[in-house]
Amino acid sequence: GAVVSQHPSWVICKSGTSVKIECRSLDFQATTMFWYRQFPKQSLMLMATSNEGSKATYEQGVEKDKFLINHASLTLSTLTVTSAHPEDSSFYICSALGTAYNEQFFGPGTRLTVL
Amino acid sequence: AQTVTQSQPEMSVQEAETVTLSCTYDTSESDYYLFWYKQPPSRQMILVIRQEAYKQQNATENRFSVNFQKAAKSFSLKISDSQLGDAAMYFCAYRTTGNQFYFGTGTSLTVIP
Numbered sequence: 613g614a615v616v617s618q619h620p621s622w623v624i625c626k627s628g629t630s631v632k633i634e635c636r637s638l639d640f641q642a643t644t645m646f647w648y649r650q651f652p653k654q655s656l657m658l659m660a661t662s663n664e665g666s667k668a669t670y671e672q673g674v675e676k677d678k679f680l681i682n683h684a685s686l687t688l689s690t691l692t693v694t695s696a697h698p699e700d701s702s703f704y705i706c707s708a709l710g711t712a713y714n715e716q717f718f719g720p721g722t723r724l725t726v727l
Numbered sequence: 728a729q730t731v732t733q734s735q736p737e738m739s740v741q742e743a744e745t746v747t748l749s750c751t752y753d754t755s756e757s758d759y760y761l762f763w764y765k766q767p768p769s770r771q772m773i774l775v776i777r778q779e780a781y782k783q784q785n786a787t788e789n790r791f792s793v794n795f796q797k798a799a800k801s802f803s804l805k806i807s808d809s810q811l812g813d814a815a816m817y818f819c820a821y822r823t824t825g826n827q828f829y830f831g832t833g834t835s836l837t838v839i840p
Contacts, residue, residue, distance in 0.1 A: 644826055650770075655818060655830045703770060709826060714760060714779075716828060718772035 614640045616708050618719035625696055626727055633691045633722045635706030641686035642708035646716060647679075650703045662689050696726040729754045731821050733831035740809045741839050747794075748804045748834045750819030756780075760822040761795065763804045766833075767815040775817070778802065806836075814838045 615638040625631050635645060644663050648656040660676075662668040662683035670676045678700075680692040689708075693700055703723050707716040730753045740746035752761070763775040778786045778795050786793050790807045806813055819831040 646828065653835075655832045656772075658828065661827070705770075705772065707772070714822075715762065715774055715777055716822075717774075718764075720769070720771050 614717045616719040622723040624725045637708040640710040644709040645689040646707045648705040731831040737835045739837040750802045761802045762820040764818045765815045
């Protein structure tokens, strides 16, 4: 199956700093990538959908200036949490949808802890 | 908007027995995809099985099978011969023709040795 990587797998940062999370499709081209947030023992909450070369579409209630998403190529999307605060601490998961597939492939997730 | 409902927050099954996880959804579309994902403690989301709405035949993947009732908008997952490694959170998901995915709230499955 197709492989999606995420980096870093975990990160701890100080309040007020910015953190960038990378999502890569390793063996296929991803026309669309999704970013999710998951709180403990809860479901995945879609934050935004990004298509290569265009602006991301954010879900209602997600601050686009705080969660910057860039999908610069068909294999890479990045999520930058700007001016992070403790309430941004969460598990962030990306997924990728390729043109040849009817399913999305998930990255292993990134655990963000903001002190 | 589409909604996906999993009415069983927790389920348990004896090893080697069969368990069924329920999922219902609401949609006005006629063409869509349905999925069951497994999330073990590692939190890596793993596709278990998928079903295309236009197919009447229920999907099957080894010990996993679905009961897809399109008119009732029901999509249950049956796990046969349960194994300890099946213990995980299971999420039902719906994909629209516009590539939007909606997830249920999940069912935590415990397998009892």
